[in-house]
Amino acid sequence: MTGADRIFIPSPLTHVTGLLYGVHLPAMLGSAVVLQDVWEPAEALRLVERHRCTFTTAATPFVHGLTHSADLDRRADTDGRPVEGTELKIVDEDGAAVPRGSAANSSYGDRNGSPARALDQVL
16 A cells, blocks of 8 residues: 555444544545545445545444445446456455465354355345
8 A cells, every 4th residue: 555545434433444544544645535534334325436446444333334335336337346457355464365264264253144145145
């Protein structure tokens, strides 16, 4: 990441994710940050599009809200999957990609199955 990136953070700045990625990271990089006062998926999509955000990190409810938003279905040439030129990946604390089905990925699950299975449904 560089100062040219635009970071979208839906997490409150009083949460560790919001503080680290919405305050500290942009300050260290000199990059722009786009914050959202109240979580609303359609507005989040408009903000990301309007400000041409290039990076986000978010808790599962935010990711689910973005990828399942009815507003996303109204966007041209997309069915909710990442559009050409974008990517979605899970990374560890060092920024290395976490392989699907790895111990780190499969050890954290919900009542309906593993994150790998959930990601397969989203993507």
